[in-house]
Amino acid sequence: MNPLVAPESSARGGVTALSVNLNKVALLRNTRHLGIPSVTRAATAVLEAGAQGLTVHPRPDERHIRAHDVHDLAALLKEWPHVEFNIEGNPFHNLMDFVRAVRPHQCTFVPDTVGQFTSDHGWTFPQDGKKLKPLIAEAQALGVRVSLFMDPMPEAMAAARACGADRVELYTETYAQAHAAGKAAALLPSFEAAARAAIAVGLGVNAGHDLNRDNLTDFLRTVPGVQEVSIGHAFIADALELGYRETVHDYLRCIQRAFAPQGR
Numbered sequence: 001m002n003p004l005v006a007p008e009s010s011a012r013g014g015v016t017a018l019s020v021n022l023n024k025v026a027l028l029r030n031t032r033h034l035g036i037p038s039v040t041r042a043a044t045a046v047l048e049a050g051a052q053g054l055t056v057h058p059r060p061d062e063r064h065i066r067a068h069d070v071h072d073l074a075a076l077l078k079e080w081p082h083v084e085f086n087i088e089g090n091p092f093h094n095l096m097d098f099v100r101a102v103r104p105h106q107c108t109f110v111p112d113t114v115g116q117f118t119s120d121h122g123w124t125f126p127q128d129g130k131k132l133k134p135l136i137a138e139a140q141a142l143g144v145r146v147s148l149f150m151d152p153m154p155e156a157m158a159a160a161r162a163c164g165a166d167r168v169e170l171y172t173e174t175y176a177q178a179h180a181a182g183k184a185a186a187l188l189p190s191f192e193a194a195a196r197a198a199i200a201v202g203l204g205v206n207a208g209h210d211l212n213r214d215n216l217t218d219f220l221r222t223v224p225g226v227q228e229v230s231i232g233h234a235f236i237a238d239a240l241e242l243g244y245r246e247t248v249h250d251y252l253r254c255i256q257r258a259f260a261p262q263g264r
């Protein structure tokens, strides 16, 4: 049994799952009272094209994903029993209401403030562990896997595990910025070390934020055991040009390339 491949992903041969974040479909929809572009139609399109999961981040200000979107997607996913639903948010704000009502496969705890521009940091350990522990336990008692949004800090992983988390999601904006500047090689070792430290204490590893078709393969080739990438902003930008189906296929190819023997 390869410790870098969790049981959940063994069904895919250890290949990372693609979870499409639909926030930006809702953002565009909310700029008119016409209901288009449809979040549920986008979800159906990306799932029919092969995406393995959906992610939403219903922020308290409802700038994009609204409460009804979460419930609409939960209803839709009853038709897709093998697709994972991941709901992100701050568990001290509105996230737990959705966890209790919808019981998604996974919730991702993100330490955002209410009006924050976007997610830009992970939890702080050991300080946050004590207050997170009961909420993690509550979500798990509802059958919901808990992932903690984390900066790539190997030294924080034991404390993340100690408060009961099932997985961590490595916050990848710094990697994306470095990759765009041709400097990813300097940063990847810290992400690899954080992933190995997480796996060593029994945590699963997810990743997300500013991943795209240019930087995804390099990340997955270097960082071991990534079970899920959640990708939204760049994905939807690409889909505006290529369409949902072709965009899913492009991202799945980026993932597959990372697991192919080098040189192919």
Ligand SMILES: CC(=O)[C@@H](O)[C@H](O)COP(=O)(O)O
Pocket (backbone or CB within 6 Å): 021, 023, 024, 056, 057, 059, 088, 110, 117, 118, 119, 149, 208, 209, 230, 232
């Ligand atoms: C947690 C994270 O990095 C993203 O999933 C987050 O959903 C981005 O939120 P916005 O789409 O509101 O920028």
Ligand SMILES: NCC(=O)COP(=O)(O)O
Pocket (backbone or CB within 6 Å): 021, 055, 088, 169, 207, 208, 209, 210, 211, 230, 231, 232, 233, 234, 235
């Ligand atoms: N958890 C990351 C996510 O869901 C999407 O982030 P981004 O691709 O919109 O930056």
